[in-house]
Amino acid sequence: MLSKKTKYGLKALTFLALQKDREPVQIAEIAKQENISQKFLESILLSLRKTGFLGSKKGKGGGYYLIKDPEEIQMTSVIRVLEGPIALVPCVSLNFYEKCDDCPDERVCSVHKLMLQVRDSALEVYRSNTLADLIS
Amino acid sequence: MLSKKTKYGLKALTFLALQKDREPVQIAEIAKQENISQKFLESILLSLRKTGFLGSKKGKGGGYYLIKDPEEIQMTSVIRVLEGPIALVPCVSLNFYEKCDDCPDERVCSVHKLMLQVRDSALEVYRSNTLADLIS
DNA sequence: GATTATCCTATTAAATCTATGGGGTAATTA
DNA sequence: TAATTACCCCATAGATTTAATAGGATAATC
Numbered sequence: 001m002l003s004k005k006t007k008y009g010l011k012a013l014t015f016l017a018l019q020k021d022r023e024p025v026q027i028a029e030i031a032k033q034e035n036i037s038q039k040f041l042e043s044i045l046l047s048l049r050k051t052g053f054l055g056s057k058k059g060k061g062g063g064y065y066l067i068k069d070p071e072e073i074q075m076t077s078v079i080r081v082l083e084g085p086i087a088l089v090p091c092v093s094l095n096f097y098e099k100c101d102d103c104p105d106e107r108v109c110s111v112h113k114l115m116l117q118v119r120d121s122a123l124e125v126y127r128s129n130t131l132a133d134l135i136s
Numbered sequence: 137m138l139s140k141k142t143k144y145g146l147k148a149l150t151f152l153a154l155q156k157d158r159e160p161v162q163i164a165e166i167a168k169q170e171n172i173s174q175k176f177l178e179s180i181l182l183s184l185r186k187t188g189f190l191g192s193k194k195g196k197g198g199g200y201y202l203i204k205d206p207e208e209i210q211m212t213s214v215i216r217v218l219e220g221p222i223a224l225v226p227c228v229s230l231n232f233y234e235k236c237d238d239c240p241d242e243r244v245c246s247v248h249k250l251m252l253q254v255r256d257s258a259l260e261v262y263r264s265n266t267l268a269d270l271i272s
Numbered sequence: 273g274a275t276t277a278t279c280c281t282a283t284t285a286a287a288t289c290t291a292t293g294g295g296g297t298a299a300t301t302a
Numbered sequence: 303t304a305a306t307t308a309c310c311c312c313a314t315a316g317a318t319t320t321a322a323t324a325g326g327a328t329a330a331t332c
Contacts, residue, residue: 035238059330110270134246195299
């Protein structure tokens, strides 16, 4: 299941991408428009800034704004930052690989075999979608 | 992330599918071979029996056995029974649909748009895999 | 210097997942 | 028919993760 963090983060990114100019938008306004807990959104936007998706400005007239063009923001990187691994099990994860304790041999593991395919199919979707695709 | 329940359930199904005949296999043996907590596995096998995948036999020489051919067991149904929804958000789920509280209009929701594609791609994988495919 | 709005840490509340415990029931075997 | 075997079922506890909240610090603007 997709976490609220990811869901809210995607909605916020979409909201910011839809702004005509790249003027800063306050957390409070995004939270209100998208029906998100303001404090929770605050931490999400913060992590999106730290990972290079957003810029911020303090003081009056401040807020958050997109730092790149929506066309350049791939869903693979957004998902990995907000949600973590794209794979459903660590043993098929490209960026968060981990061996299973219980599994003696991945090469003959049925779960591994199935989840490898699921990962690849999800990856293809995320790779072929940018933020720009989501707002069109 | 895939739950242990689903992971263990898939491993158990695979294990049973690999038995030459359809002789019952004891919970204890499956648990040992696949490194699964016996009591936990017990509840998983029970739910697989109740949903028509497995049969069981009590008393000496008893255990669980596959009730259908591996070719007839689609991953879509296995996943739905063990894991629940295939979709990552309820608003794009075919079998477990639910409207989002916060979202005023699904048709213009970016999360909805993205997750619809992810669901479809996962669905295609699960539909094209039977238990037989996982053991070959 | 007052106001605005982000920044940061810590904590809590809730939900879900995983595992365990203990006894009950049915089938088999002798 | 008695003993053994192995599934059946309920209840609960422990662990982990997620979601949300609180409170104050910091920086920029007017």
